[in-house]
Amino acid sequence: MGSHRIMEIMSHAEPDAVDHVLTRTVHAGRDQLRSLGVHTPPLDRSTTYPLTSLDGGTASLDQLAGGARIAENPVYQRLHNPTVARWEDAVAGLEHADTAVAFSSGMAAITATVMAARLGGGDHVVAVRPIYGGTDHLLATGLLGGSVTWARPEDVAGAIRPDTGLVLLETPANPTLATVDIADVVAQAGTVPVAVDNTFATPVLQNPLDHGAAYAIHSATKALGGHGDVTGGVVACSEALAQPLRQVRILTGALLDPQAAWLLHRGLPTLALRVHAAQDSACALAQRLALHPDVVDVRHPSLPGQDPLGLIPRQMAGPGQMIAFRVRGGHARAARIVAAVELITPAVSLGSVDTLIQHPAGLTHRVVAADARDEHGIGEDLLRVSVGIEHPDDLWRDLTRALQVSAPVDRPLETVSS
Numbered sequence: 560m561g562s563h564r565i566m567e568i569m570s571h572a573e574p575d576a577v578d579h580v581l582t583r584t585v586h587a588g589r590d591q592l593r594s595l596g597v598h599t600p601p602l603d604r605s606t607t608y609p610l611t612s613l614d615g616g617t618a619s620l621d622q623l624a625g626g627a628r629i630a631e632n633p634v635y636q637r638l639h640n641p642t643v644a645r646w647e648d649a650v651a652g653l654e655h656a657d658t659a660v661a662f663s664s665g666m667a668a669i670t671a672t673v674m675a676a677r678l679g680g681g682d683h684v685v686a687v688r689p690i691y692g693g694t695d696h697l698l699a700t701g702l703l704g705g706s707v708t709w710a711r712p713e714d715v716a717g718a719i720r721p722d723t724g725l726v727l728l729e730t731p732a733n734p735t736l737a738t739v740d741i742a743d744v745v746a747q748a749g750t751v752p753v754a755v756d757n758t759f760a761t762p763v764l765q766n767p768l769d770h771g772a773a774y775a776i777h778s779a780t781k782a783l784g785g786h787g788d789v790t791g792g793v794v795a796c797s798e799a800l801a802q803p804l805r806q807v808r809i810l811t812g813a814l815l816d817p818q819a820a821w822l823l824h825r826g827l828p829t830l831a832l833r834v835h836a837a838q839d840s841a842c843a844l845a846q847r848l849a850l851h852p853d854v855v856d857v858r859h860p861s862l863p864g865q866d867p868l869g870l871i872p873r874q875m876a877g878p879g880q881m882i883a884f885r886v887r888g889g890h891a892r893a894a895r896i897v898a899a900v901e902l903i904t905p906a907v908s909l910g911s912v913d914t915l916i917q918h919p920a921g922l923t924h925r926v927v928a929a930d931a932r933d934e935h936g937i938g939e940d941l942l943r944v945s946v947g948i949e950h951p952d953d954l955w956r957d958l959t960r961a962l963q964v965s966a967p968v969d970r971p972l973e974t975v976s977s
């Protein structure tokens with residue numbers, strides 16, 4: 560076999576040459592494994608690295624401290640780790656980004672993005688509500704300094720100031736599944752970088768950078784991990800924007816543990832399978848919930864009228880695995896439902912292989928200002944379901960039984976249709 564033939568095979572093995580997300584998730588970040596002589600990603604837990612020479616170590620330290628992705632010597636785990644870098648490459652490929660920077664959690668990733676904007680002189684953040692409760696709280700408390708303006712998606716342009724360093728949004732948003740047209744917000748933001756928390760959609764369904772966003776942020780704790788056993792975060796962006804993120808990571812120490820990166824990489828090959836399977840079940844459950852007499856206002860972008868901007872398929876390849884709905888009977892009924900589910904776990908978090916149900920007003924969004932919760936429909940009667948990959952009929956049986964046994968005692972159970 561001539562060498563040009565080998566080159567051809569190798570170039571065809573590059574993730575960019577592969578069209579389908581099912582294939583890309585399986586092979587992401589694995590293109591160097593064959594040359595390493597291994598079939599699965601190796602796990603390097605080293606906290607420090609032997610230096611090629613003192614001068615070589617000094618040069619590498621300077622490069623990494625300046626935000627470089629890689630240097631001749633990794634030097635120290637807080638500066639670089641090959642296992643983490645391999646998973647970062649995988650996520651970058653899936654997000655159509657130059658590169659990605661991994662963090663110890665989704666909140667660490669969001670914190671670093673805000674701090675990087677401040678390093679660039681932007682003290683003011685424009686954020687679109689609703690947004691994850693922790694992000695809302697981080698910005699509202701002013702913990703990182705600077706200030707925040709909350710804007711509706713259509714009002715972003717008017718909220719931009721000369722010192723605005725970042726526009727932050729989530730779509731679909733946690734917990735109401737409200738959707739935002741990324742390209743529209745990017746156009747309004749002008750030269751200000753737009754960060755999109757892409758945790759709900761996953762890179763399988765949405766790539767914010769394709770629509771002009773500067774950053775795609777994930778809580779990798781959710782669908783990227785997918786098995787409820789690893790906490791992590793990641794920001795996919797251009798190489799220029801990644802450098803200050805890496806500097807923040809070195810200084811704050813909010814790095815992803817290599818074992819966590821290894822687990823995240825292990826979960827990646829099934830990401831598209833999991834997201835598609837869970838999404839199919841979510842569509843089925845959303846339809847059935849919408850017909851249930853004790854449920855109102857089911858939120859899932861697959862339902863009629865729930866994608867008013869026509870973002871599927873223009874921005875999103877599908878509606879995803881998250882559902883929110885309101886129950887008749889308010890807080891008390893919601894509490895009885897989460898107490899009654901058996902197959903479904905009453906727990907925060909999302910994107911796992913198993914189905915979870917939680918009460919945003921009492922849990923994930925408890926830290927959000929009460930008036931903002933009211934304004935954005937995060938009421939005491941709202942429940943959020945992260946649909947897993949179980950059979951939808953089994954999930955439906957559990958949900959309808961929980962709805963039935965939680966019905967107020969003055970209503971005979973027989974009249975509650977299943």
Ligand SMILES: *Cc1c(COP(=O)(O)O)cnc(C)c1O
Pocket residue numbers: 664665666667691693694729733756758759777778779780781790791792908909
């Ligand atoms: C969970 C979550 C976060 C925070 O991620 P952690 O890994 O828990 O720190 C951020 N954004 C969204 C949309 C989330 O669901």
